[in-house]
Structures are given as structure tokens and as C-alpha cells.
Amino acid sequence: MVSLLGYQRSWLLPDIRAGMSVAAVALPVAIAYAELTGVGAIVGLYSCILPMIVYALFGSSRQLIVGPDAATCAVIAAVVTPLAAGDAVRHWQLVMTMTAMTGFWCLIASRLKLGVLADFLSRPILMGLLNGVAITIIVGQLSSVFGFTFAQSGLIERLLAVPDYGPQIHFTTLGFSLLTLAVMLLCRYLRPQWSSSLLALTVVAFVLWLGDPVRLNVAVVGSLNSGLPDFQIPEFPPGLIRELVLPALNLAMVSFVSMMLTARSFAAKNGYDIDADKEFRALGFANLASAVSQGFAISGADSRTAVNDANGGKSQLVSIVAALAIAIVTFFLTAPLQYIPTAALGVVLIMASLSLTDFKGLWALRHSDRSAFWLAWITFASVLLMGVIPGITLAVLLGLFQFLRNVMRPTDQLMGMNDEGVVHTLGHNEEVKAITGVLIYRFNSPLTYFNAGYFKRRVLLLLARESSPPTCLIIDAVSCFTHQDISVMSMVGELFKELKRHGVHMVMAGRRGQMTHWLKQAGIRVGDEGILVYPDLYQALRMTRHHWAHEDEAENKGKASPFEYRFSQPGVNEPADLKSHDNDSHGNNQLGETVPDIMASPASVDDSAETPDTLK
Structure with missing residues (x-):
């Protein structure tokens, strides 16, 4: 129009x-x-x-x-x-x-x-x-x-x-x-x-x-x-109409998507x-x-x-x-x-x-995406074996299950930093190194009640696998804390206590205004004695380095803190990107264009090992 x-x-x-x-x-x-x-x-x-x-x-x-x-x-x-x-x-x-x-x-x-x-x-x-x-x-x-x-x-x-x-x-x-x-x-x-x-x-x-x-x-x-056609008023029992309701819904879905x-x-x-x-x-x-x-x-x-x-x-x-x-x-x-x-x-x-x-496109999926390959062929076979309507119903259910699986068991990454001080995903670039004493974690799905437990298990498992136990866990809050959920906040409180018992400090990076408000509403301590919240990953790294550098000086005079080790290497200066960033009115991260894209392709994280009940 x-x-x-x-x-x-x-x-x-x-x-x-x-x-x-x-x-x-x-x-x-x-x-x-x-x-x-x-x-x-x-x-x-x-x-x-x-x-x-x-x-x-x-x-x-x-x-x-x-x-x-x-x-x-x-x-x-x-x-x-x-x-x-x-x-x-x-x-x-x-x-x-x-x-x-x-x-x-x-x-x-x-x-x-x-x-x-x-x-x-x-x-x-x-x-x-x-x-x-x-x-x-x-x-x-x-x-x-x-x-x-x-x-x-x-x-x-x-x-x-x-x-x-x-x-x-x-x-x-x-x-x-x-x-x-x-x-x-x-x-x-x-x-x-x-x-x-x-x-x-x-x-x-x-x-x-x-x-x-x-x-x-x-x-x-x-x-x-x-x-012109003669107008007809349908004449059949109401029971037949009930038979058409769900097929009409399936038809609306398929017609619209196509x-x-x-x-x-x-x-x-x-x-x-x-x-x-x-x-x-x-x-x-x-x-x-x-x-x-x-x-x-x-x-x-x-x-x-x-x-x-x-x-x-x-x-x-x-x-x-x-x-x-x-x-x-x-x-x-x-x-x-x-x-x-x-x-x-x-x-x-x-x-x-x-x-x-x-069929050429269907067969080509085996190289690009194996899960998509099997989804496509299962849908194809279901239409042939069960009929069009059951096949469409199964296709809708498969789409729903695929979505739920991606949300409930999403990919996750550990992050590191290159020599220029830019945060990237670990595992794809030899120049990107883990930061000594720090574990940066990204969970690629909104956190809600049905994946909160999985999030906690993944964090504990990854921490337990570290050869040298980190003293700080930084969570990228932008990617996963998208809305307030009481089950998620309860899980965060439990995770904070578990980490604190093992001497690991918990830091949230991103959505500072929202995260601070949500954590306080849930009764979780925020600040020096609780969870630290910063506007973005870069400021979280800088501030946590300064924060625990003072603690390390008081407790271990003459020893370098694990956070200072990363920036004390020859030829490696503190990156210009480690500066304060303001939030918008909703507490969302407002990184400037100088900050490179840190949403790199996910690193494969093995989840086959048994999740530990406590950190080792």
C-alpha cells in the first residue's frame, strides 16, 4: 500500500x-x-x-x-x-x-x-x-x-x-x-x-x-x-469445525513462513x-x-x-x-x-x-550443519511416511524442540586477550591468551529458569578444569542476563556463595544499572563484599586488576598479583580500550567503535565430563 x-x-x-x-x-x-x-x-x-x-x-x-x-x-x-x-x-x-x-x-x-x-x-x-x-x-x-x-x-x-x-x-x-x-x-x-x-x-x-x-x-x-459465485453458508455439524482448528493453525504457520x-x-x-x-x-x-x-x-x-x-x-x-x-x-x-x-x-x-x-541442498547440509541435515531429512521422511498434516505437525514440534535445545543447552566460551589488549574467544587464535588468575565466561543464551542450573554447572566445571585455580570469575552479563528471573537470581546467589568458599571473586560485566538493581532486589550483596558489577568487560578487567592488586600488596608485599602479570610482560602495555564506559538509561553496555567485535565464533567446550559438586 x-x-x-x-x-x-x-x-x-x-x-x-x-x-x-x-x-x-x-x-x-x-x-x-x-x-x-x-x-x-x-x-x-x-x-x-x-x-x-x-x-x-x-x-x-x-x-x-x-x-x-x-x-x-x-x-x-x-x-x-x-x-x-x-x-x-x-x-x-x-x-x-x-x-x-x-x-x-x-x-x-x-x-x-x-x-x-x-x-x-x-x-x-x-x-x-x-x-x-x-x-x-x-x-x-x-x-x-x-x-x-x-x-x-x-x-x-x-x-x-x-x-x-x-x-x-x-x-x-x-x-x-x-x-x-x-x-x-x-x-x-x-x-x-x-x-x-x-x-x-x-x-x-x-x-x-x-x-x-x-x-x-x-x-x-x-x-x-x-x-460471481453464489454465497454459501456452511451446513455441517460443529464437530467438523473442531477437526479443522489445529490443521488451520498448522496451515497458517507453514503458509506464513513460506x-x-x-x-x-x-x-x-x-x-x-x-x-x-x-x-x-x-x-x-x-x-x-x-x-x-x-x-x-x-x-x-x-x-x-x-x-x-x-x-x-x-x-x-x-x-x-x-x-x-x-x-x-x-x-x-x-x-x-x-x-x-x-x-x-x-x-x-x-x-x-x-x-x-x-535434494541437492538437503544433501549438502551434511557438510555445513549435521544437526540441520538430520532435522531436514527427518521432516522429509515424516511427510512421506505419516502424511502431510502429521508431517507439518512434526515440523512445527521439531522447530520448537530445536529452539528449546539451543536455549537450554547453548554454546559458551572462555575469553582471553591478545597482545593489543583486545578480548577475543580462546581457542581459535594462538595470539589470544588466557589472563592469569582470571576466567572470563560468556553464555550464549538468555538465562531463565530452565537453563539456570546448566549455567551454574558449566561455570563450576570450567573453573575446576583450570590447571591453576583462578581468583576471579568475570561473567559477560550482556549476552545472558536479558531479563529479571527469580530462579536465575537465586542461582546467582548460590553460585556466588560457592565461589566465595573457594576464594574466587565474582564479577559481572555489562548491564551495570540493571544488574545492580536485580541483584539488590534478590538480596545479593553488591560491592566490595559481594558481586562487583562493571559496565563492560574492559573496565571489569581494569578495575578488578586494581581492586585485587591492593589486596595482594597488603597480603603479599613484593609479589606481583595475577592481574598485574598480564600487563607487566615486556612489550605489553595496558590497552587504551581499558577505560570507563557509561551505560545508557537501561544499564546496557555502550562500547565505542574502537572496541573490536568480541562475538567471535564459539569455541568448542567439552561437556562430556562429569560436573563437580564443588570446586577442586
């Missing part, structure tokens, strides 16, 4: 050209996806017109095109088909109801500012999910391509039964399927800028019109009722940002618009978005132009559509599903 308010005249011709190109791609795909969803072909067109206009008004992406999507249609079909029990009218009504529920879930999520859910399903999990959905669609369309009907409902059962269907192949239908495939491949090779699916459906429909579909005994789309991946990639390419919460709202309104117009659930369409971008689309006007072009066909030019063979639609769906597959 923003780009429409600031519309420039120079954008008009590129937007019209892109809109017509998008309509040419969207028309055959919408009809094919209607077949996949189990509703009439005209419903696929209904699902394009109003949703595209609504998204143009509420969306924040300038290139994104919404419409029917392979994954969403596969989900709807998997949920609705068994509930409809063969009743075509009920099937359509259930589709509309599930679409409306999906829209409401999206609006609720937008209201609650849950746009962050765009990052919930990691890319590997989504890759596994989409690959599984693609294979499910491809196998399901084999019956349309070869002219027989599957008696089995499960993917594995259908694959095992394929050889038994050899005698039932309808060779005329198979001939039209091969003709569709040949035209699509030739078009992509000779005229890649054209809509190969539209051209293929036009050619096979014309050939079938010449040959008479009744005489050839080839299944076709059939006559379509042009004009849409955001597409929207963000094209926004980054064209140099602007999008608002995730606004996108959630726009998707919700678009799905409600689809339900009102008797359509089915929609999502971001990556192929049509790519067509828009390739043709130079500048604004959301492209969606409006494409919607108007599809509306003209829907209301005035539906007669030629009745000759489209369902076998050709099956080929279009198979080709579209192949674009969802990325």
Missing part, C-alpha cells in the same frame, strides 16, 4: 506488463491447484482475484504475488477429503471454512505481534517439509497422468501398488500428458520468457476440442459457471524491508477474502513473484492488474477452459512440484 500511495508515473508500463505476465502464469496454475484441492476449476480462479487485490492494499512487499500454492493445497486436500466423505458440496464448504480459520489465525498472530514466527521454522526443516510435500503431490498426480484411479490413500501404499496399475493405463490420456510435457519443455527451451504452462494447456485443449473429448474418452475440466522466505528474498534483492506483522495481517485478510469469494487458502507464490520481478514490476499494482486480467477470463472467457484435460493439469502440477524439490 505504501508504494501505491507514492506511486510514480514511470512505473505504470512496467507494472502493466508484469501484471499481464503474472496473470498468464497464474491462470493455468490456479486451475491445476483447484484440481489438487478437490474443488472445481473455477474455484481456483476465485482464489486469485480478490485475495490479490486485498494483499495489494495491506501487504508491505512490492514484488510478492499471493495465490494458490502447492503446499497449502496439499494440506487442505489431506484434511478435508476424509471429512467430506465423498460429498462434493460439503468438501467445498469445508475448504472455505478451513480457509477462513487460517485467515483468522493469521490476524490473531498479527494482533499479538507474532511476526517473529517467520523465523520459527528453520530453513532446513522447511526444506524437508516442501520436498516431502512435492513428492506426495507428484505421486498423487500419477493417476491423472496415466488415466487410472488410485484405490490407496497413503503415499507408500500408492508407490508399492504402481506396478499393479500397468494394465489400467489409458494410452490416449497418457498421450495428452506427453504432449503437455513436450510443449512445456520446448517452450522453456525456445521461449523461456513465455508461460509454458499456459501455452501447453492452450495447445492440448485445442487438440482435444478438435478430437472431441467424449469420443476420445479423456477426462476434462468440464463446463464452468462464469460470473511466504516470508519469498517476500524477504525479493525485498533484499530490491533494497527495501518488509514488516513481518503487517505481512501476517495481509495474509489473514487475503485468506478471508478468498473464503468470502468461495475460494481456498492462499500463500505467497514464489514462481509468480519471480515472474513479477523478472518483468520489472515496481509496486503492488502488479497484483491488481493480474487480478483484473484473471477476472475478465473468469467472468467472460470460461468456455475454452472446459476442454483442458485433467491429465494436462496433472503434468502442470508435477512440473510445479519439481520446482519445490531441492
